Amino acid sequence: MRKIFNHRFTDTIWSLGYWGTVSEPQVWIETRNADQIQTFTLDLQRLSLDPIPHLPDRNKSLQWLAGLVDGGVFLRLRQGKNPGIEGLEAYDFPSGKLRYSLPLKQWSKLENQQLITNQGIIDLTSGKVQTSFDSGKKASDLSVVSPLHFEESQAEFQAFATLFDRKFKEKIGKGMDYWEGSNKLIFSYYIYDNAWKNQLRICDFDFNTLFLETLVEGELMGYHTFQCVQNTLFFIKDKRELFIYADL
Numbered sequence: 001m002r003k004i005f006n007h008r009f010t011d012t013i014w015s016l017g018y019w020g021t022v023s024e025p026q027v028w029i030e031t032r033n034a035d036q037i038q039t040f041t042l043d044l045q046r047l048s049l050d051p052i053p054h055l056p057d058r059n060k061s062l063q064w065l066a067g068l069v070d071g072g073v074f075l076r077l078r079q080g081k082n083p084g085i086e087g088l089e090a091y092d093f094p095s096g097k098l099r100y101s102l103p104l105k106q107w108s109k110l111e112n113q114q115l116i117t118n119q120g121i122i123d124l125t126s127g128k129v130q131t132s133f134d135s136g137k138k139a140s141d142l143s144v145v146s147p148l149h150f151e152e153s154q155a156e157f158q159a160f161a162t163l164f165d166r167k168f169k170e171k172i173g174k175g176m177d178y179w180e181g182s183n184k185l186i187f188s189y190y191i192y193d194n195a196w197k198n199q200l201r202i203c204d205f206d207f208n209t210l211f212l213e214t215l216v217e218g219e220l221m222g223y224h225t226f227q228c229v230q231n232t233l234f235f236i237k238d239k240r241e242l243f244i245y246a247d248l
Contacts, residue, residue, distance in 0.1 A: 001233065012240060147225060232244060
């Protein structure tokens with residue numbers, strides 16, 4: 001592995017999304033503080049970080065849904081204590097201009113950039129509602145893999161707890177995220193050492209440690225762990241610092 005990008009943002013990193021193509025992969029980054037939301041695009045080929053000029057409306061609560069070749073699609077959530085879905089919005093990147101906005105209350109499946117809903121099948125590229133599924137439509141070729149998650153109450157977690165106690169002399173708790181690659185294992189887990197700490201550990205298949213980093217501790221704990229995109233590792237430290245390692 002080799003570090004290809006590291007940047008500490010002024011505000012909390014709230015969300016990441018991935019868009020573009022295999023040859024030109026891009027990252028959408030959202031940061032927030034009490035007064036403002038800022039969004040950025042990161043070109044993974046040039047490693048250039050640029051602000052998106054059209055900032056999202058502070059009164060809108062948007063949740064990343066899917067990346068397009070030239071933009072991103074979001075679920076618009078209702079404001080209040082029970083933020084259900086109220087709409088679907090797509091934005092062109094890197095301009096940040098609204099492409100379309102549709103009412104939506106629920107959906108059942110996302111496949112090949114088509115969203116199956118109770119009001120029809122929505123083509124996420126155009127926003128058009130179709131009556132049938134287009135099996136020939138290609139999905140984005142970007143490979144985005146989130147880790148498996150295990151809660152402390154699950155049997156799988158207990159197996160990991162026994163392994164970590166024996167191999168690393170660590171008493172883990174709360175939960176674990178786990179990813180298995182072709183020659184590496186990645187673990188995100190919690191230990192208590194005067195305060196709860198979220199550790200990121202990368203091992204080979206013999207459980208020899210290749211990389212170890214504390215992501216967050218104390219009150220900062222439990223926000224982001226990691227994702228693997230196009231054989232590249234993304235993780236966030238202390239809620240504000242983004243690290244990207246290639247050749248995963």
